Amino acid sequence: MATGRNHRPATRSRGIPEATVARLPLYLRALTSLSERSVPTVSSEELAAAAGVNSAKLRKDFSYLGSYGTRGVGYDVEYLVYQISRELGLTQDWPVVIVGMGNLGAALANYGGFASRGFRIAALIDADASLAGKLIAGLPVRHAEELEEIVDDNQVSIGVITTPAGAAQEVCDRLVGAGVTSILNFAPTVLTVPDGVDVRKVDLSIELQILAFHEQRKAGEEFDDTVTAPPKRQPTSTGPDGDLPAVMPA
Amino acid sequence: MATGRNHRPATRSRGIPEATVARLPLYLRALTSLSERSVPTVSSEELAAAAGVNSAKLRKDFSYLGSYGTRGVGYDVEYLVYQISRELGLTQDWPVVIVGMGNLGAALANYGGFASRGFRIAALIDADASLAGKLIAGLPVRHAEELEEIVDDNQVSIGVITTPAGAAQEVCDRLVGAGVTSILNFAPTVLTVPDGVDVRKVDLSIELQILAFHEQRKAGEEFDDTVTAPPKRQPTSTGPDGDLPAVMPA
DNA sequence: TAGATTGTTAATCGATTAACAATC
DNA sequence: TAGATTGTTAATCGATTAACAATC
Structure with a gap:
């Protein structure tokens, strides 16, 4: 052995x-x-x-x-x-782009913890053309059209995605296509990336759900074994059919 | 065994x-x-x-x-x-307070993923009195003075901290004192809490640092074993004294 | 019945921790 | 030298995964 x-x-x-x-x-x-x-x-x-x-x-x-x-x-x-x-790797400079200038993107742009640790915001990007040029944290928002050029010009290898879930995969594909090899994803979606690309995910809602789980356990301690009883119960008919499946999936 | x-x-x-x-x-x-x-x-x-x-x-x-x-x-x-x-525990309603109405607090208040999963924002709280009454995501900001009352009145058991690092522990203490038993901490500090209180931490800067580590590894692959060489090197004199310690800590 | 897929076992892998010899 | 604290060992714990018997 x-x-x-x-x-x-x-x-x-x-x-x-x-x-x-x-x-x-x-x-x-x-x-x-x-x-x-x-x-x-x-x-x-x-x-x-x-x-x-x-x-x-x-x-x-x-x-x-x-x-x-x-x-x-x-x-x-x-x-x-x-x-x-x-x-x-913090003794070197890491140019970063943030894509998606909603509330969260703006919050990140204004977050001081980056600059002090070798991360430099190379650009803020949004798909909304009417945002272009607007200053956030002192930087002008650039249009998504310029994404590839920005990544290339600034040798960006780390991208932060703060778009809505629906846009995240496409943004991710474009970032990766342009040369980004590390993604920090705040959009609530599973991203598919080629080998060699790292994705880390921050999901605010998931963290709260984990807390809720433990919180429920605390509250349930008073009753103790009620929840431990064997399951196999029916749902409260959230959907059209609460029964167990009778058909095979396609 | x-x-x-x-x-x-x-x-x-x-x-x-x-x-x-x-x-x-x-x-x-x-x-x-x-x-x-x-x-x-x-x-x-x-x-x-x-x-x-x-x-x-x-x-x-x-x-x-x-x-x-x-x-x-x-x-x-x-x-x-x-x-x-x-x-x-998502089949029940979880009243949540968010303390610290900076960019991040506002982003969370506007985040749609909560309401759909049983989380209800009971109140937005900030220590800045001039913010009191301002509407964020349709909710009026309440002053930190009211924290205990809000937690008590709304049976809040989950608190979200989005204050600066310096204020986080005090806010945490007050939340816990008022009855909160689960904390989601966005402030870059280690919080001390009594037994029975859960803390989860979301740290944006830490996620980026982990990505940078892997990114560095990728880049280093070209040179390969250079970085593997034995260390014990001196720092670039960031501080007043780069030498190894000669005195004992108090 | 034949095909599909779960639920579970058991092996493996990785992370944590107490304990202590090495050594400043 | 005596006291302190590291660096490492080894035991334990928890998580992952392939494989397959159970069973729809």
């Missing part, structure tokens, strides 16, 4: 676990805050508390990056800020 | 895995779309494709809810919509 270590054809260059990558920004934020307060060093215990994670997990996470700590002392804040920034 | 099944003191009523709960909204969305097109039944294969997951995973997920399918046939769309909605 072997130890199951490096039996893969080394497809991914190093192999930092995805769960670790997702926590690096949290550590970076906590470290940045310490840095601003001129704290020189921090222990895994302190930093873990600030980031809201377990200290063993933090040390394991850092061990994937290298040995950046000093036993008996802790981690040098500035040094770690730099190393994590470098690992995340 | 046992099978590791029900050795817990039955703290959580049934035990649907967290990963499954997080996917139920995806299934629900795909099913709702099928329902709108009057598709009567769907196979795990088809539904999985629509939701963007593996069909084995989908069947496993559904098995936690009960046996709602028919072998050789598939799942009844309407019936499954109902069952998942019920499981997620």
